[in-house]
Amino acid sequence: MKYLLVLLLAGVTASAQIKKEQLNLMPWPQSVVLNDGNFALNKNFKVNITGNPNPRIFGGVTRFLRRLDGRTGIFFEQGFITKLNEVPTAELQINCTKSGKIGLYEDESYHLDIKTNKITINATSDLGALHGLETLLQMLQNNNTSFYFPASKISDFPRFTWRGLMVDAARHFQPVDVIKRNIDALAATKMNVLHWHLVDDQGWRIEMKKHPKLIEKASDGMYYTQEEIKNIVKYADERGILIVPEIDVPGHASAILTAYPEIGSKVITLTGGTSEKNIQGTAIATYGIERNAGIFSPTLDPSNPKTYQLLSELFDEVCPLFPGAYFHIGGDENEGKDWDSNPKIQEFKKKNKLTTNHELQTYFTMQLIPMLKKHGKQLMGWEEILTKNMSKDAIIHAWRGPNEGVVAGQSLIESVKKGYKTVMSNGYYIDLLYPIASHYLNDPMPKGADLTAEEKARVLGGEATMWTELVSPLTIDSRLWPRTVAIAERLWSAEDITDLASMRRRLDVVSFRLEELGITHIRNKDVILRNISNNQNIDFVEEFTNVCEPLKGYKRNKGGTEYQMYSPLTLFADACTPDAKDSLAFDDAVAQYLANKTPENKAKVTAFLNKWIAVNKGLVELSANAPLIQHFLPLSKKLNDASQELLLVLDNKSTLKVDDLKNLIELCNSKDHADVELSVYESLKKLI
Amino acid sequence: MKYLLVLLLAGVTASAQIKKEQLNLMPWPQSVVLNDGNFALNKNFKVNITGNPNPRIFGGVTRFLRRLDGRTGIFFEQGFITKLNEVPTAELQINCTKSGKIGLYEDESYHLDIKTNKITINATSDLGALHGLETLLQMLQNNNTSFYFPASKISDFPRFTWRGLMVDAARHFQPVDVIKRNIDALAATKMNVLHWHLVDDQGWRIEMKKHPKLIEKASDGMYYTQEEIKNIVKYADERGILIVPEIDVPGHASAILTAYPEIGSKVITLTGGTSEKNIQGTAIATYGIERNAGIFSPTLDPSNPKTYQLLSELFDEVCPLFPGAYFHIGGDENEGKDWDSNPKIQEFKKKNKLTTNHELQTYFTMQLIPMLKKHGKQLMGWEEILTKNMSKDAIIHAWRGPNEGVVAGQSLIESVKKGYKTVMSNGYYIDLLYPIASHYLNDPMPKGADLTAEEKARVLGGEATMWTELVSPLTIDSRLWPRTVAIAERLWSAEDITDLASMRRRLDVVSFRLEELGITHIRNKDVILRNISNNQNIDFVEEFTNVCEPLKGYKRNKGGTEYQMYSPLTLFADACTPDAKDSLAFDDAVAQYLANKTPENKAKVTAFLNKWIAVNKGLVELSANAPLIQHFLPLSKKLNDASQELLLVLDNKSTLKVDDLKNLIELCNSKDHADVELSVYESLKKLI
Structure with missing residues (x-):
């Protein structure tokens, strides 16, 4: 029965x-x-x-x-x-x-x-x-x-026609299998564009048969062969993904100029002769592949015909590899320092009545349009290419926001109002490790802006950007996923699909399913933790990642020199992710307890506090045989100390003065350890 | 202070x-x-x-x-x-x-x-x-x-000069990144040969520019381009690894014959005409890529000049891709069924005074020697190529052992005595998932055999073989590693380095370190377990893998038709490995307890039994939302039942009759669930 x-x-x-x-x-x-x-x-x-x-x-x-x-x-x-x-x-x-x-x-x-x-x-x-x-x-x-x-x-059906991801293969080279598995993940999340950032200060990543110097001198041997590129384009096509290649010019040019210094803008003044007769002259600067992160001055010389000759030849070789109709030429972050100090370029500006460097760059960009058109390609560039004379055929890639002193969404509005088709990336900089909600609620269609139907139609969609200064093949998937799925939903689904709780619940399953495509965001975390714990049990280290998030924005690697493009990035921060697992749960527990101080609600809070005390004890023990744990042990100690005192506070047994208690909690706001911050700091504060 | x-x-x-x-x-x-x-x-x-x-x-x-x-x-x-x-x-x-x-x-x-x-x-x-x-x-x-x-x-310095691993890329295709990361692992363990099994019944895996039919018809689109092969050869060279390619002929030929049925041996007899006049004739059979595992009859026709013409052309295209001095032509497991039933081949045998199929195969193989010599390559083949007329230049690959009715090591002894340089693979079939000790203690130099110094010098070394009937890119690393390190030590280190406990202790660290080379043997296990547990906590499933081992030898996939070459192999058996983690520890605990029945020793045994009871309870709960757990739940139930009763036995509280108790334990010897067996069965038996 x-x-x-x-x-x-x-x-x-x-x-x-x-x-x-x-x-x-x-x-x-x-x-x-x-x-x-x-x-x-x-x-x-x-x-x-x-x-x-x-x-x-x-x-x-x-x-x-x-x-x-x-x-x-x-x-x-x-x-x-x-x-x-x-x-x-x-x-x-x-x-x-x-x-x-x-x-x-x-x-x-x-x-x-x-x-x-x-x-x-x-x-x-x-x-x-x-x-x-x-x-x-x-x-x-x-x-x-x-x-x-x-x-x-x-x-x-999709809301936007351009649903993209940019992957930077220049800063940290990303091998073929990384690109392929992420194409699968894009297809699984109904994205349709992979924007492949192939050239930057840190390297030229395309095999060049007619200009082999670019890979011999400017790739460190890390590049895609033309056959590999064709193979990836085919792989993407089979999955419904358009590949948009990018060669970033005229700035971000250290790699190109390492191979072809003669088209660089930098001038070196030579002084010689005797005390009687001064001899002065100029010489071509030499360049080297950039190893650090940042914005650098090496820039192509827009006054030099050889620059256009070379670019034309490069496009002739590269364009046929990509059957798609778009070619991204970068155009961003050119500060024009080397232009200002080059007399020949100054002269060129005067002669051509180009009053600003911005106009000079427009002159430069306009030369590229026919080179690409010849191959049936439309030019696309970061928003800096937009000036009054820029061709309306160009697609504008809006990216600047509050971090660059621009109101969020403003670039896109300007661009579509001026008549340009525009793709939005501001708010989708997933490499900066902001919480998923900030990306999810960021709509490419500006709210409250007074756009006509025609202008609205110029908003093509959006693109998540994965810059790789601090991202290696080991970690890129956990930087991309699952947050990119939230952006995919923003670009595909109806505008009113914005419920965060629903998104988080669904994402948990969709994220897990990405594993079947070979995405390593879950599995590789443990690889890093096993290395950190030196082959000891990783449970305590893993628990600590549940309350730690990597520093956001540009706070990690300040100055751009702590980590290099060849750094393996196997540290604690590289195992941590935004939206640390315990943050929301702890915040909920605190809110419930403060609203209703029942024993059950109190127990939920103390369970967390006790866990963190145990984690600290566990980490101290592990650290006896794991030097890498020392990097974040002080932070764990701070959480431990705050937790111990808060347990007393909750029992009304604390003897600390309020200020001392506040100071103890404030220590948990530290950003000084292991490039991470405690995600539960704000919730801890609420308890005092 | x-x-x-x-x-x-x-x-x-x-x-x-x-x-x-x-x-x-x-x-x-x-x-x-x-x-x-x-x-x-x-x-x-x-x-x-x-x-x-x-x-x-x-x-x-x-x-x-x-x-x-x-x-x-x-x-x-x-x-x-x-x-x-x-x-x-x-x-x-x-x-x-x-x-x-x-x-x-x-x-x-x-x-x-x-x-x-x-x-x-x-x-x-x-x-x-x-x-x-x-x-x-x-x-x-x-x-x-x-x-x-x-x-x-x-x-x-190494003891043997040939320290190899064979990877079968025909049964389950293994993409470039799988091959590359395993080349890194070979280099890290001081191995120096990758024998690449590129052609078999299940597929031809080499891009052929002059014979495109082979990839169009016989690869399912899964093959290495010539550039990928060159790239891998270079990658291997940079790491000190010789690549030895294999094209397996004249048997294992379903893929070749799918593209070129005209050089097959099978004859189809046609009967037609009227009742007055019978018309009889023969026709060429058609072939298809094999999807299952096993030994199949499709075989090249050694009596047909076209066979040699084609092979010569294939070698002309393939040999230049591999600069190494050796080329493996397979030659194994040709049962000659299609030869026996082909009148033309029978006639050819008579004409050439070849009395057996073995002699006919030698005739065939001898034709290949000059084709390879032309490209500076020495022929190597599985031991079946060895007959009295085989050239002494051929390298013999000894592989048969007790499973094939041959005394272990006997093939190698015969081969070196007959004057052939020989590589040993018998005892190194790591795809069969035997315990590591069996491979570690298997020395290529036969003990007790009466070999001269010259004969001994012909023992080149050994090769682990990874056949991939039941191995996918997801699981290959856990089938290869860490057991291949034990074989690497056997081939490199002094003959008297045989201490199992020392090997196991060192291996634990070396295995963990393989992760930094991208080897996925540890991380991918959890991927499978997450899928099995349907995104629930995997701790209980993981614990159960600690007492389960995949069926050994040829016991899984009996008949070769349960799993196909395209099966993803994401089942419980695919997450389990030989030498299950708890087996030795439990056996030690039992031995200690039986030697000295102290409360401490008893507690060690009961801790295991209680753990397995808890695991079963946990699995039952998980299974409510995870159908894949049902596959092995009955086995966990058997271990649970035995454990519960044994707890009573240890407390002298069991009321079962001895025979009933024995039966209960005997149920743990089941091989009927999820293609695994309980590794603690023998130790459990000792407790009654």
């Missing part, structure tokens, strides 16, 4: 209808309707494709099956899918009207219809169908013994 | 002399002498290189610095090393007499001398120096605050 009851209960579990708010869809689709019943998965589950899709759908469906294999352990009979209409009776039917084109404004919509005995995905193009498959994977549910999809109807 | 004391104690710790048996060196060097004092590491530590080394040393030293950076968090000032004698005053001086050649019989010796203020590595070739750097990394010690090298003198 007991067994029968269990079976009955299992039956109840299996058929329990899931609610919409329990679904872990992200980006949230435009329309979701749940119906009664479930589609049960079994080994015979098969897929069939009809219509006129691009062949990329075959690989997409095969990968879909393998991921479903992996999650469910079912290992379906169907292997590789290589043809249309292979299994007309299949349970999952995918129909696409036409072949999807990789680029802007393509129809990426899809309709997913899950019935209890049949699933259909209808899409205009295979790109929409690929999105539909990702949604279907996210619809997977389980009870205690089996997997199923809940009956439902989903209609979906 | 208190602080002074702490400082003094720290001083004592720092200068405490380490003992030889505390060093975590592996493979253990030929000579180690410890002296007084330590070399302390700080940010100014620099390296200088002198002599006439191959430039590969520059990258090797740069990587050495980065790894030391990562371990210590010191981040040394020295960046890239690109020249000889850059820092004549550097603390670490490396001198090499000559440029090392990648191949057999090269001098790989080195002398490492660590003094308190200076370290020197002297080596004949840079290959020896690279080994010396690995030893130096393994010499790193720490106290609570700092890192240092103990003063010492090490002289070292």
Whole structure:
């Protein structure tokens, strides 16, 4: 009888209808309707494709099956899918009207219809169908013994056409496998652009057959071969991702000038001769690959015809590697120091009636437009390229914000009002390790700005930027994910999808699922912690990461010289992430306790305090055989001391004067240890 | 005063002399002498290189610095090393007499001398120096605050010249990054050969420009481009590793014959005509890429001149990709079924006086020798190629053992006695998931065999084999490591280095350090467990892996059809490894208790039993939301039931009859769940 009851209960579990708010869809689709019943998965589950899709759908469906294999352990009979209409009776039917084109404004919509005995995905193009498959994977549910999809109807399409991620492969080189697995993650989160920052002061990363000096002298051997680039472009195409390459000019040019100093702007004045006769002259400066982080002066010479000759040749070699319609030429952060001190350039400005360096840079940028047009490419650049004479064909990449003395969103408004198509990155600088909420609530469409429909249409979308001064192949995934999923939702879903609690709940599952694509954000954290703890148990170190966040903004690596582009970055801060796990939970516990001082609510707070005391004790013990723990032990000690005193405070047993207590808590506001800060400091303060 | 004391104690710790048996060196060097004092590491530590080394040393030293950076968090000032004698005053001086050649019989010796203020590595070739750097990394010690090298003198050289690993990229394709990181791991463990099994029934993995059909029809799009191969060969060369490619013929030929059925041996008899007149004929069979595991009949036709024409062309394209002097042509497991049933081949045998299929295969193999010689390559093949007429130039790869009905080591003895240079793989089949001890104690030099010095010299060394029927990119590292380090020690270190306890202690540290090379054997286990537990806490599942081992030998995937070459292998067995963590510890606890039934010894045993009861309870709870746990829950239940009863037995409170108790324990000997077995079964039995 007991067994029968269990079976009955299992039956109840299996058929329990899931609610919409329990679904872990992200980006949230435009329309979701749940119906009664479930589609049960079994080994015979098969897929069939009809219509006129691009062949990329075959690989997409095969990968879909393998991921479903992996999650469910079912290992379906169907292997590789290589043809249309292979299994007309299949349970999952995918129909696409036409072949999807990789680029802007393509129809990426899809309709997913899950019935209890049949699933259909209808899409205009295979790109929409690929999105539909990702949604279907996210619809997977389980009870205690089996997997199923809940009956439902989903209609979906993106809000913005440009949903991008920029990856900087210059500061810390990012090998092919890093790029590939992140392309998979972009596809899984319905993003469609990878902006590949390939050249900067710290290196030139593209194999050049006609200009081999660039890789011989300016890459430290770390570059992508042309075949690797073509292979990645193909890989991206198969997953619906457009690649936009960037060669950053005229500033950020240390690497280019290391190979070609003759087109640099810096002048060296030579003084010689005798006391009777002074001989003065100028010479070309030499340059070296930059090892540090910062904004540097090496800049191309816009007055030198050789500069344009070389750039034209470089574009001739690089453009054919990238079939996409856009080419990013950077154009940012050129301070013009070397221009100001170069008499020839000053003369050139006068002659061409260019009154400011900004106008001079516009002159420079305008020369590049035909070089790119020749290859069917539209020029894109960071917002500094925008001046009154800039071609309206250029796409503006808005990035500056309060940190650069610009009101948030202002650059984008100016740009679209002036008639430029614009992509928004201000507010999406995920390398700065700000909390996820700040990115999630940052809408590319400026609120309250008085934009016409035409101007609004020029807001193409947004792009998360992953600059890699402090990011290595070991850590890049944890800097990218899961926060980039929140940006993906902002760019895909309806404007009013802004509930933080819902986002966090869904993100927890979507983040975990990224592991199946090879994303290392979870697994590599433990690798760093094992190194720090010197092969001892990592539980205490891991607990401490739950209350520590890496310094935000530009506070880590001040001056840009503490860490170099070859630094392995295996430190405690590199294992920590924004939105430290215990922060919100502790803040909730404190708020509940302050609102209602029941023993239960008190116990929730003291549980945290006691945990941190135990963590400190554990860390002290581990540190006897782990020098790297010393870096953050003082911070743990501060949290320990505050926790011990707060336990007394909560019991009304503290004998400290208020000021001394405040000082003790204030010590937890330290930013002096191991490049991290305590994320629970603000909540601790509330307890006194 | 208190602080002074702490400082003094720290001083004592720092200068405490380490003992030889505390060093975590592996493979253990030929000579180690410890002296007084330590070399302390700080940010100014620099390296200088002198002599006439191959430039590969520059990258090797740069990587050495980065790894030391990562371990210590010191981040040394020295960046890239690109020249000889850059820092004549550097603390670490490396001198090499000559440029090392990648191949057999090269001098790989080195002398490492660590003094308190200076370290020197002297080596004949840079290959020896690279080994010396690995030893130096393994010499790193720490106290609570700092890192240092103990003063010492090490002289070292390998016992065998062939220290290899075979990786099968045909069964489950292994992407470039998998191959690269494992080349790093081979270099770190002083191995020097990567035997790359590139072609088998399940796929052809080499891009062919002149024979594109092979990748179009027989690779499923999973192959290495020629540039990737060259890139890997270069990568291996830079790390002192010889690559030996393998194209397996004439058997294992399903992939080749999928593209070129016309050179297959299978005959199809056609019967037609009318009742008055029978028309009979033969036709060429068609072939398909094999999806399952096993030994299959598709075999090249040795009587067909086209076979040799094609092979010659294939070698012409493939050989130049591999500068090494050896080419492996497989030659194994050809059962000759299709030869026997092909009248033309039977006729060919008669005509050429080849009485057996074995002689026919020798005829075939002999044709390949000049094709390879033309490219400066020596032929190597699995032991089946050895027959009385086989050229003495061929290198024999001995692999068969008791599983194939051959006495262990017998093939090798026969081979060297007959005059062939021989590499040993029998006993090193790490894909079969046997305990590490079985590989560690397996010496390539047969004990007790009556070999002359000349015959002994023909024993080149050994090779671990990683066949990938049940191994995916996600799991390959945990199948390779750390067990391959034990084989590396067997092949490098002196014959009498056989202490299992010492090996296990050292391996624990060396295994952990492999993580810094990107080896995923530790981190990817948790990825699988997170998937199995459906994003719930993995502690209980992890604990259960500590007593579970994947089925050994050929017991998993019986018949070869349960798992396919595209199966993702994300199951519980794929997270488990040989030598499950708790097995030895529990066995020790049982042995101690049985020897001396003190309360302390009893407590050690009951702690395990209680843990397994708790694990089962935890798994039951998790399984409510994790269907994949159901696969092994019955096994956990069996261990739970046995543990509960044994607790009663230990307290003399069991009321079960002896036979019932025995049966209860015997249930723990099950091999019916989730492709694993309980590693503590034998120890449990001892308790009754």
